Amino acid sequence: IFQLSLPLNFLGSIYREIRQNLLDMEALFNLQTENVPVKDKPGARPLALKGGSIRFENVTFGYHPDRPIFRNLSFTVPAGRKVAIVGPSGSGKSTVFRVLFRFYDPWSGRILIGDQDIQDIQSESLRRSVGVVPQDTPLFHSDIMHNIRYGRLDATDEEVKAAAMKASVHSTIMSLPDGYKTTVGERGLMISGGEKQRLAIARVLLKNPPILFFDEATSALDAQTESEIMRSINNILLDSARTSIFIAHRLRTIVEADLIIVLKDGQVVEQGTHEELLRSGGLYHDMWLQQALDSSPETTSLSQP
Numbered sequence: 001i002f003q004l005s006l007p008l009n010f011l012g013s014i015y016r017e018i019r020q021n022l023l024d025m026e027a028l029f030n031l032q033t034e035n036v037p038v039k040d041k042p043g044a045r046p047l048a049l050k051g052g053s054i055r056f057e058n059v060t061f062g063y064h065p066d067r068p069i070f071r072n073l074s075f076t077v078p079a080g081r082k083v084a085i086v087g088p089s090g091s092g093k094s095t096v097f098r099v100l101f102r103f104y105d106p107w108s109g110r111i112l113i114g115d116q117d118i119q120d121i122q123s124e125s126l127r128r129s130v131g132v133v134p135q136d137t138p139l140f141h142s143d144i145m146h147n148i149r150y151g152r153l154d155a156t157d158e159e160v161k162a163a164a165m166k167a168s169v170h171s172t173i174m175s176l177p178d179g180y181k182t183t184v185g186e187r188g189l190m191i192s193g194g195e196k197q198r199l200a201i202a203r204v205l206l207k208n209p210p211i212l213f214f215d216e217a218t219s220a221l222d223a224q225t226e227s228e229i230m231r232s233i234n235n236i237l238l239d240s241a242r243t244s245i246f247i248a249h250r251l252r253t254i255v256e257a258d259l260i261i262v263l264k265d266g267q268v269v270e271q272g273t274h275e276e277l278l279r280s281g282g283l284y285h286d287m288w289l290q291q292a293l294d295s296s297p298e299t300t301s302l303s304q305p
């Protein structure tokens with residue numbers, strides 16, 4: 001029963017938290033406003049996370065009845081591991097995130113977290129367990145302190161700063177005219193895509209979710225920014241046993257992933273570690289070679305993309 005004495009500021013925080021989740025989701029999934037997530041079943045339970053492995057079992061799904069995107073897609077992301085999903089443009093990488101978040105239900109097949117079918121759990125609890133670093137992070141018209149604190153509304157200033165340090169964005173913030181009080185977002189100070197993504201990493205650090213999604217920006221960042229972002233991400237992952245899924249466009253950023261899943265036309269065509277996939281000489285090998293050629297026309301070395 002809802003208590004009337006519930007303090008208003010508490011309701012305010014719930015409202016802000018819901019708004020924040022929606023903003024993240026919209027930005028990550030490129031959702032249109034008319035796109036309503038599927039409804040929970042009556043009697044749906046909260047997600048009980050034990051371990052947190054993620055498993056697609058024969059998932060068939062498409063946005064239009066005559067055009068399946070996934071045909072019996074199956075793969076497993078082991079609990080506590082860092083898994084990358086790669087593949088040509090249009091192969092269905094972002095669609096994996098969308099069905100995993102239950103913005104759509106599969107036509108057939110199941111998606112399991114631990115041993116729970118996500119169709120039987122409350123979507124809210126699913127989304128609460130997952131932290132998202134989207135390609136393009138939405139910022140509020142507010143100061144930076146506030147923007148990072150959206151990750152966890154009761155975090156202290158010290159906790160916000162510690163998260164920013166871990167995300168390698170603290171010194172950049174300190175160099176801004178008003179430090180953490182600098183206003184960003186609409187009509188605020190413009191900050192770069194790389195800085196925005198690091199603010200998103202700091203937010204996720206405060207949220208501290210057991211499952212992490214990272215959507216690598218498609219637009220090329222300069223090499224230094226890219227490696228700083230990867231360092232911040234690794235800082236998050238090193239000290240935790242978080243299950244994480246990366247959508248990667250530049251293969252050099254995921255060389256150290258525990259497992260790389262290669263998608264093509266909505267199916268897993270190969271999977272393994274970077275070395276295994278290079279050795280097997282398949283699609284991953286070809287994509288690696290192509291990216292090596294693109295980034296440096298003089299070299300065709302397999303070890304230096």
Ligand code: ATP
Pocket residue numbers: 063064069087088089090091092093094095096
């Ligand atoms: P990229 O690397 O270019 O981001 P991707 O591998 O993430 O591509 P998806 O975005 O998952 O690919 O798209 C897979 C297929 O589904 C594409 O053919 C795309 O056109 C189609 N698609 C994606 N979103 C929708 C949608 N909302 N409605 C209809 N078709 C869609």
